[in-house]
Amino acid sequence: MRRYQMLxxxxxxxxxxxxxxxxxxxFSSQIITRGAFGDDVIELQSRxxxxxxxxxxxxxxxxxxxxxxxxxxxxxxxxxxxxxxGATTKKKLASVSNxxxxxxxxxxxxxxxxxxxxxQKKTTQEGTGNGADMQIPSKxxxxxxxxxxxxxxxxxxxxxxxxxxxxxxxxxxxxESPDFPNTVSGIIFQPGAFTAVSDGQIWLEPNKQxxxxxxxxxxxxxxxxxxxxxxNPKTATSKWIWTRKQITQIGEHIFCI
Amino acid sequence: xKKTIFLLSYALIACLIFIVASNRENKELQYLLHGQYTNxxxxxxxxxxxxxxxxxxxxxYKDTTALHQSLQDVWxxxxxxxxxxxxxxxxxxxxxxxxxxxxxxxxNAKMTMTSKENAxxxxxxxxxxxxxxxxxxxxxxxxxxxxxxxxxxYKHWLEEQTADQSTGNFKNMAKSIKTYRESDFPxxxxxxxxxxxxxxxxxxxxxxxESEAINRxxxxxxxxxxxxxxxxxxxxxxxxxFYHITFTKGERTGYADLTVKGGHLLxxxxxxxxxxxxxxxxxxxxLADQHLKELGYTDxxxxxxxxxxxxxxxxxxxxxxxTKAKIYADGVQVKIAKDTGEVVGLNGIEYIxxxxxxxxxMKKIDWNTFFNRDAEVMEEDLAYVEDKDFVERLCYxxxxxxxxxxxxxxxxxxxxxxxxxxxKNERLS
Numbered sequence: 001m002r003r004y005q006m007l008x009x010x011x012x013x014x015x016x017x018x019x020x021x022x023x024x025x026x027f028s029s030q031i032i033t034r035g036a037f038g039d040d041v042i043e044l045q046s047r048x049x050x051x052x053x054x055x056x057x058x059x060x061x062x063x064x065x066x067x068x069x070x071x072x073x074x075x076x077x078x079x080x081x082x083x084x085x086g087a088t089t090k091k092k093l094a095s096v097s098n099x100x101x102x103x104x105x106x107x108x109x110x111x112x113x114x115x116x117x118x119x120q121k122k123t124t125q126e127g128t129g130n131g132a133d134m135q136i137p138s139k140x141x142x143x144x145x146x147x148x149x150x151x152x153x154x155x156x157x158x159x160x161x162x163x164x165x166x167x168x169x170x171x172x173x174x175x176e177s178p179d180f181p182n183t184v185s186g187i188i189f190q191p192g193a194f195t196a197v198s199d200g201q202i203w204l205e206p207n208k209q210x211x212x213x214x215x216x217x218x219x220x221x222x223x224x225x226x227x228x229x230x231x232n233p234k235t236a237t238s239k240w241i242w243t244r245k246q247i248t249q250i251g252e253h254i255f256c257i
Numbered sequence: 258x259k260k261t262i263f264l265l266s267y268a269l270i271a272c273l274i275f276i277v278a279s280n281r282e283n284k285e286l287q288y289l290l291h292g293q294y295t296n297x298x299x300x301x302x303x304x305x306x307x308x309x310x311x312x313x314x315x316x317x318y319k320d321t322t323a324l325h326q327s328l329q330d331v332w333x334x335x336x337x338x339x340x341x342x343x344x345x346x347x348x349x350x351x352x353x354x355x356x357x358x359x360x361x362x363x364x365n366a367k368m369t370m371t372s373k374e375n376a377x378x379x380x381x382x383x384x385x386x387x388x389x390x391x392x393x394x395x396x397x398x399x400x401x402x403x404x405x406x407x408x409x410x411y412k413h414w415l416e417e418q419t420a421d422q423s424t425g426n427f428k429n430m431a432k433s434i435k436t437y438r439e440s441d442f443p444x445x446x447x448x449x450x451x452x453x454x455x456x457x458x459x460x461x462x463x464x465x466x467e468s469e470a471i472n473r474x475x476x477x478x479x480x481x482x483x484x485x486x487x488x489x490x491x492x493x494x495x496x497x498x499f500y501h502i503t504f505t506k507g508e509r510t511g512y513a514d515l516t517v518k519g520g521h522l523l524x525x526x527x528x529x530x531x532x533x534x535x536x537x538x539x540x541x542x543x544l545a546d547q548h549l550k551e552l553g554y555t556d557x558x559x560x561x562x563x564x565x566x567x568x569x570x571x572x573x574x575x576x577x578x579x580t581k582a583k584i585y586a587d588g589v590q591v592k593i594a595k596d597t598g599e600v601v602g603l604n605g606i607e608y609i610x611x612x613x614x615x616x617x618x619m620k621k622i623d624w625n626t627f628f629n630r631d632a633e634v635m636e637e638d639l640a641y642v643e644d645k646d647f648v649e650r651l652c653y654x655x656x657x658x659x660x661x662x663x664x665x666x667x668x669x670x671x672x673x674x675x676x677x678x679x680x681k682n683e684r685l686s
Contacts, residue, residue, distance in 0.1 A: 030535065030537055030538070031537055031538060031539060033538050033539075033562070034562070035538075035561070035562035035563045035564055035569070036538065036564045037563070037564040037565060037566075038564065038566075055664060055665075056664065061686070062564075063685070063686045064658075064667035064685050064686070065664075065665060065667070068635075068658060068665060068667070133566070134565055134566075135563040135564060135565055135570075136563075137561075137563070138683060138684065138685055138686050139683070141302075141303065141306060143299055143302055143303070147295075147299060160510075161510075161526075161528040162511070162512050162526060162528075165526065183299065183300055183303050184299070185295065185296045185298075185299030185300060185303070186296060186299075186300065188292075188296075189292040189293060189295060189296035189299075191289070191292075197288065197292045198285065198288060198289070199285075199288065200284070200288045200291075202292070203291075215565065215570075216526065216592065216602065219570045219572075219590055219592070219604070220572075220588070220590040220604045220606075220607075221524055221526055221590070221592075221602060221604050222524065222604075222606070223512060223514065223524065223526070225491070225495060225497075225499065225514065225523065226496070244494070245493075245494025245495075246492040246493070246494040246495075247491055247492055247494055247495040247496075248491050248492055248495065248499075248501055249492070250501075254492075256494060257494065257496070
């Protein structure tokens with residue numbers, strides 16, 4: 001009889017553990033602040049959305065929407081209102097919300113964008129669309145990141161990392177020059193401007209290094225030092241390009257204005 | 258017989274050459290067409306995003322001048338986007354519905370601007386318009402995603418759009434536009450050019466030698482003092498001469514550019530493998546601050562921080578000591594590794610020549626009369642930014658939260674402290 005009681009206790013404990021809301025230990029020990037990115041932010045957004053504070057996309061990016069939602073939550077629960085998810089805030093949030101990690105992460109893995117979590121059938125919650133898993137400065141769009149990465153990979157894969165940053169920077173420098181179109185796509189697809197567009201290499205899938213090079217250029221790095229053109233002296237056929245003022249050479253490319 | 262064989266072979270070779278050349282030409286034309294459509298599509302996406310922001314901004318202001326500026330943007334952008342869409346091979350039903358919608362939106366903005374329509378009516382309708390545009394923008398991203406991908410997807414997509422019985426995403430979008438009410442109507446390319454063009458030619462510091470440049474580099478980054486270092490001069494055409502220092506140490510490779518005049522750091526970047534661990538952000542920010550101070554950037558404050566998989570990108574701006582206003586044009590950017598807190602990138606080009614800012618009258622502005630009731634002022638600060646005449650102006654830097662029907666959007670609005678003019682309005686993500 002005693003053995004059965006023990007067994008019943010164990011089964012009951014296991015059941016309660018499985019149905020109880022998951023608590024603070026689900027978050028990592030990191031403090032989560034505005035600008036953060038990753039699994040902790042996904043959990044934060046999901047939990048805030050579950051209890052009705054966050055209405056944006058669960059994308060793992062701690063932007064202003066998440067920030068205001070968190071502040072509202074802190075205000076409602078009598079916590080210090082700083083928009084930072086520290087230990088106390090995370091503990092409180094975990095105690096009043098639920099988080100279906102497997103479901104949420106599956107949607108993220110599928111590349112789905114979904115904005116409704118909790119209170120509705122899960123089958124109605126899936127959206128479509130792919131968000132980039134990088135955080136870019138607000139003056140650029142994910143479309144810019146994608147097009148620039150394609151262009152950098154098509155034009156300069158095999159070049160050193162700084163050479164790839166420089167190629168991305170040249171495209172961005174053109175944005176500020178009155179002699180070029182004023183959008184990233186306009187510059188990249190300007191007829192005859194880039195070999196990768198003419199020979200179709202722009203449609204190759206860029207690797208992580210190319211994307212990171214673009215990210216650094218978007219954040220201000222410019223190893224070309226304000227260049228507007230570049231060329232490979234071994235393959236260049238245009239005489240005109242040799243008339244430009246040369247700034248520096250990185251890898252196989254000469255950068256000029 | 259020989260002659261016949263020769264003639265036949267000759268004809269065969271000529272045919273082959275012709276086929277290969279035609280194929281290549283066709284392929285080139287195909288790439289060109291794909292590129293042009295992608296460009297148009299990307300332009301339309303950019304304009305749509307700008308239109309969405311302009312609509313949201315028009316919801317923000319009660320101040321007549323600021324509101325009219327937003328309305329003008331709505332009018333201009335709705336017209337621009339109409340032309341972009343007209344050039345695209347899209348489902349016809351979608352194109353006509355969407356163009357009608359944009360036409361109504363633009364007309365409504367124009368009428369409100371010329372006071373034939375009441376601004377209150379605009380504000381009442383705009384919440385729905387803003388919501389519609391957000392939904393539309395999401396659908397647009399899905400429908401156009403293939404264009405940014407590989408050639409095969411593009412061909413399939415193009416075939417679908419031009420087929421008589423289109424079943425594509427645009428068909429669904431056309432239907433969804435129809436559900437938008439006639440009275441719902443919604444621009445601007447906010448000027449995003451806050452890049453500073455420093456004329457470093459005017460530097461009058463003493464020229465440093467190559468060995469001085471190396472020593473300076475080693476002083477700045479002592480952890481790389483035993484790295485393998487190579488230096489080369491910039492080429493003759495460089496507007497400001499600089500030393501390009503490249504280094505290798507273990508798994509680290511990278512570069513640092515220093516001006517010849519004065520040895521100022523232009524930029525520094527390291528490439529290395531990163532570990533999986535991550536230090537707390539507060540510790541990383543402390544390490545970045547400490548590194549900046551050691552390098553002489555003692556008067557800067559953090560203005561932005563963005564985490565990515567292996568690094569944080571941190572942005573700083575110089576602070577004017579008399580007004581405590583941030584001077585965005587004198588910025589520094591830091592890239593710090595999450596695993597060890599090592600500074601793996603520093604961009605200091607904008608900080609080398611500091612802006613000479615002038616004192617300016619500060620008129621008090623009542624935010625309740627300047628902003629509409631749906632716009633909530635969350636934070637207020639001071640900052641210097643460049644106006645359209647490239648003059649640094651002291652501005653109130655106001656973080657505004659706009660409450661639309663279901664969603665909230667956050668904007669940073671910079672308003673001239675003397676004239677009350679909106680110099681810049683940027684959506685914060």
